[in-house]
Amino acid sequence: MLKIDNLNVFYGESHVLHDLSFDLSPGETVAVMGRNGMGKTTLLKSLIGMIATRSGKIELNGRELAKAKSYERVAAGFGFVPQGRMIFPYLSVEENILSGMDRFKRAEIPEYIYDAFPVLYDMRARRGGNLSGGQQQQLAIARALVSEPKVLILDEPTEGIQPSIIKDIARALNRLKKERDFALIVSEQVLSFTLDIADRFLIIEKGRFVHSDTRANVDADRITRYLTI
Ligand SMILES: Nc1ncnc2c1ncn2[C@@H]1O[C@H](COP(=O)(O)OP(=O)(O)OP(=O)(O)O)[C@@H](O)[C@H]1O
DSSP states (O other), rough: OEEEEEEEEEEETTEEEEEEEEEEEEEEEEEEEETTTTHHHHHHHHHHTSOOOOOEEEEEEEEEOOTHHHHHHHHHTTEEOOOTTOOOOSSSSHHHHHHHTOOOOSSOHHHHHHHHOOHHTTTTTTTTSSOOOHHHHHHHHHHHTOOOOOOEESSSSTTOOOOOHHHHHHHHHHHHHHHOOOOEEEESOHHHHHHHHOOOOEEETTTTEEEEEEEOOOHHHHHHHHHHO
């Protein structure tokens, strides 16, 4: 469904991503893991079109998107939750979610959102900025989901979030994926979280994939070494 082929990304003359390739099947979850500064955010931003790619292909359901604008990529089926969440602090929870539904005429928040994230229902009239980090992360995921992506991209969703809420988010994502039928690309440093949700693990170092595992034969010790050395 999604095919990334030999992606190269530069910041000025600095070559940051080197010939990255991977495929994603419908409904699959891939975790891109690596330490700070290895290129995770750059990869995800280049997929959604916030950073230009120098060369390579990004093909979603047969459509070549490497040169497309971000809004065209969203229309083609990408959803993005950036690092730091970037919700609108002065808008209510409800307004934040509705802001993800611009392209739908009938703007009503679908039931499955509040079923998956009951705390957002309880908080629906509060300002986004008054939510905890974990609640804001759930809000950011909800806002991305209402555009009905085929590929949801999450950049370090567990950053700064307490462990019990991380478990809640993993549970909600697994449930939503079954119900809503989307694939997931998640960048992470927290292996306990990706072990709960990922079908495949790609390890990135200095902008190159250096190791990959499937869930069935994941070598957690080896991945941990990549994340800590
Ligand atoms: N705007 C920029 N200009 C120049 N170099 C950058 C820029 N943003 C990131 N880099 C460099 O690109 C490399 C990859 O950074 P990136 O943010 O993608 O890593 P990351 O794995 O997402 O790390 P983090 O977990 O800290 O977000 C790093 O060496 C970083 O210093």
